[in-house]
Amino acid sequence: MKWWTTWKRRRVLRKHRIDEALWRRVVLQLPFIGELARDDAKRLRELTLLFLSEKAITGAHGLVLTDHMRVAIAAQACLPILNLGLDWYDDWVGVVVYAGDFRVRRQDVDASGVVHEWDDALAGEAMPGGPVVLSWESAANAPEMNVVLHEFAHKLDMRNGAADGLPPLHADMDRRRWHAAWQHAYEGFCDALERARDTWLDPYAAEHPSEFFAVLSEAFFEWPQETQRRYPDVYDQLRLFYRQDPAARAKP
Numbered sequence: 001m002k003w004w005t006t007w008k009r010r011r012v013l014r015k016h017r018i019d020e021a022l023w024r025r026v027v028l029q030l031p032f033i034g035e036l037a038r039d040d041a042k043r044l045r046e047l048t049l050l051f052l053s054e055k056a057i058t059g060a061h062g063l064v065l066t067d068h069m070r071v072a073i074a075a076q077a078c079l080p081i082l083n084l085g086l087d088w089y090d091d092w093v094g095v096v097v098y099a100g101d102f103r104v105r106r107q108d109v110d111a112s113g114v115v116h117e118w119d120d121a122l123a124g125e126a127m128p129g130g131p132v133v134l135s136w137e138s139a140a141n142a143p144e145m146n147v148v149l150h151e152f153a154h155k156l157d158m159r160n161g162a163a164d165g166l167p168p169l170h171a172d173m174d175r176r177r178w179h180a181a182w183q184h185a186y187e188g189f190c191d192a193l194e195r196a197r198d199t200w201l202d203p204y205a206a207e208h209p210s211e212f213f214a215v216l217s218e219a220f221f222e223w224p225q226e227t228q229r230r231y232p233d234v235y236d237q238l239r240l241f242y243r244q245d246p247a248a249r250a251k252p
């Protein structure tokens, strides 16, 4: 059915477009998108349009989504797949947006078999094969993190079965180099955290290698030059994986 998808996408691009003024307003608030070269920006805008036509973005608990919210979410979701293609998101369809952070019920069984339950307040969550859930308040007003890039990085990580910090690598990538770069960086990060040194990245990144991957993916797109300076090997692996070099296009 590849031909049908291609045909459908061409048709969407022919018949629809994102309003120029709206796109400009969205980009103004997302400087890391504003730094894209003209051709890349054009492709991102098209990809955003296709994303909006193929994915259902819905507001939770009656939240009414504006075009601005939809486009801002879709544009950030599409940045990581700009050179990978929308098919990297073909294993799920929905994005659910809450007005603010949302609560999920967690359950865990400890070594002695006792079940523990608690509530977690989240800014975002990505479920394997399921929707991406986002808090709009965090997406729009938390400059120290980018919950949209974060959750979609998890989605890419999950494509090969597990959220483990290892997305499906391209044929021209070296798995050993990937592991060596990430392991070294992760250990260094956890070590710095234990010694209460400045870690630059959100300490939450230490939770699990999958979180480390998601947090560094945010940094890769939002603060590429600093990411490259602090984590050159990880930056290289992310550059190969995302097939983009944001540090080269970013203003110092």
Ligand SMILES: [Zn+2]
Pocket: 150, 154, 210, 211, 214
């Ligand atoms: Zn996460």
